[in-house]
Amino acid sequence: MLERGHAAVVGELAGGGEWFCAREWARLLGERDRQAEALDVLAPYLATGWWTATETAAGLLEDWGRAGEAIELTHARMLLGHPHALESYTRLLARHGRAREAFDLLVPHVGDGSLARALVDVAAVADRDDEAAVLLEALIPADEHRCDSSWCCRGLDTYTATGLLTTVRERQGRVDEVVVLLRALGDTWIDARDELASLLARHGRIEELRAYAATEEFGRAAWRLAVWLEERGDVEGAVAVYRQALDTTAARGHVALHLARLLARYGRGEEAIEVVRALADAPGGAEDWIVDTLCTLYADQGRPQDALDYLDDLKARRGKEEWELSWIRLPLMAACDRVDEAVEQARAHPDGGTPYAAAHVARMLADAGRTEEAVAVLEQHAPTHRHDLAGYLIDLGRIDDAVALLHQHVPPRPAQRTGPWNDKPPF
Template identity: 30%
Template sequence: MNTDDLSWQAGSYGGLSPWKVTLLLEHGHLDLVIQAAKERGEWFCAERAAQELCQKGEFGQALEVMEPFAATGWQTALWAKAEILVRAGRVEEALDLAHPDEEGCASPYVCRDAAELLAKAGCVDEAIGLLVPHIDKSWIRTSLVKITEDKDRDERVLELIAPHAQSARRTRDEGLWDYSCSDAQELQAQVLERAGRADEAIRVLGEDMARGRFLSDNTLTAYAQLLARHDRLEELRELATGQYAHSVLDIYAGALRDHGRVQEAETVMREAIAADDWVGYRAWLSSFLLRNGRLDDAIAVAEPGFSWYDCSNLLAPLVYPLLEKPADLLYLLEHPLTVPHYGHEEFQHWWRAFALANLGRIQEALSVIEAHPDQWTDPRIGRAGLLSAAGLLTEAATELRELDTIKAREDLFEVLVLQGQAAEAIAVHPTVAEQRAIKSKTDPTPCREDGYSAEPPF
């Protein structure tokens, strides 16, 4: 175990990934998760095991699990150990780990993590002090607001955010754009609201909206959501039916729905589509109708967008809520209005095969793969996935064992856990070293000190 391996695991979800650890825990295998952390150096096992043990009040064992990882000097593990100490009431020991040195204080990432821990330990003012030198960064301001919630420091937070909110307003007054402060107005309103000054937050942001003194649509939607939370529906209606309709009409319709005015919400969106057939209106209304069990109506609304490109395509947003309703999913995919997913027809083949498998129609599902083998990276992996979806776990396991590739062994893990063979599942799962060897065939992306990508996409 070393910091390089641990950083790779964290940044690549390598080893036993978080969802695999969750699967083990859901099946009652905390003991195996602890064992995997100790014997295989699995970071996500150590992290979740420590959390589970702390919830049980077993802080000593949680520290025992985390100690080998912290001993490497990897900062993320040191924070995790310090948090266990805080939860165990050993605050002074935790603070010894949390205090960054001079080099650490220069890093906004280190200061952010240290501040979160200090706030949990009750050292709120010290936490704020660590963030102040980096307060010009939007994500540091977000962290400041987060760690001070319910800590009786709202006035101090408002003092720190106010200059950046004013900078945003001044920038727009001058006809300029400076996105470094684009979040400050909505954060200011958020703190005012939680401090019991919602009317002031609404007044301040309302003035900014009226004068166009904001830099980001996020500020606009934050204002609309603020109005919705405080039942200011008339003001929200005026905002949503004007020049900002594309950004906030869905918030207004959602507020009407939440107030029991369901038919009115539908009418508002249908009228908007009739006047301005924008994809966002169709996306909201089709999802709304689907949630209300009106699949045919949802299809009719979304159909013009079924062949649009990528993010504008309206087929996928209907598919995903139906993945656990295979009969409805198959109905959607076989509907005469449903056309191939533009540029991604392979999705439709997989969705259809998945639906058929979940309905127990396994031969029909497998025939989809046979008819379109090029749509699967490895058709045999696809076969095993369909067998598993159909509940034919033994057959799926046999298929994956015969393949014996890294990917097959990763998929075999889930099948074995579902079969009640969790210990074997961990044993057959590729080690971190094996996974890294496969990944190394492509050029590695540089990572930050926290293990995540230092280059886009983050």
């Protein structure tokens, strides 16, 4: 509503228990140098002890240059024992000249995932990376045990601890140690492959990255190398990396899509189509996300009819067309000035009467400038798509109808808190 010029309505709703309106209205008031009024808007939510309101108010205070008040507000919640307050409080301290104090507060909580991440970030500001590394190393088992789930070991898991340790070691310039750590984890922790490739790129160790890309089976290293080359203007080199990976990686589909998007970015849409078409035509290759990408490329090249012809051929080969592919037709037919025909085909589909089909039809109609018809389609499935429907009503200037729709099926507000803080939203 703000984007469409209905600020007065947002302000009115902000005073009536609508949190999202209150949050955005407070931000707008702050931008208009009406900070006291902004805080008054948030006051009823802060009074409930709801953490989200506290975090929002603290963020606004900091943005307004009132960091001391933000720190005081967050500190009060921390003293009451709110589980999220310590992280916010210490990060605030670190941003405003009290990083060493923040680090000391976090040390006893290094075994907690979010607080360990905060400790590592704060350590950089406090110049205490050596201490952070010692704390993290103590959490990594000396044996070969590796957690196979987030419930395996209590506290900070081995992978997270190791990942945080690599962050600290890289800051210390001990890149060789980081490479050893990540290579040791590469077979059991998929993120280590990404981290290793990114590390090698960041430090200009491109020959090592090339060698890694030639053997890494999921195409993560090839993608990172191609990005590095593209950033330096070597588009042909990036294309060559992807084409080589197509023949060696187990994640051929993802590599092909990266290659196609690269080609499309440089005006080589026809080559991009060839890459994805070959992928889609391979046995078992015509998955919905691949077909969607192919049809989008056709449309971007001004060839929506070719995309429709491909879908027709695919349907003929399979003998049917699931909705997961059928909806892809809708914008293509609209691009061919066949909106009415697209609506008829959608309704004739076995799944055409379902709420998820209605959402696709409505989007096509709205994109074609036929928003009233989009509303009519979604009204048949209210309240399933009430947020989308409300958006279209706002586009039509029917603000009261949109607000009334969003107020439907709202659960009753929870009772006032009985403890010092509350994680349940007061709406």
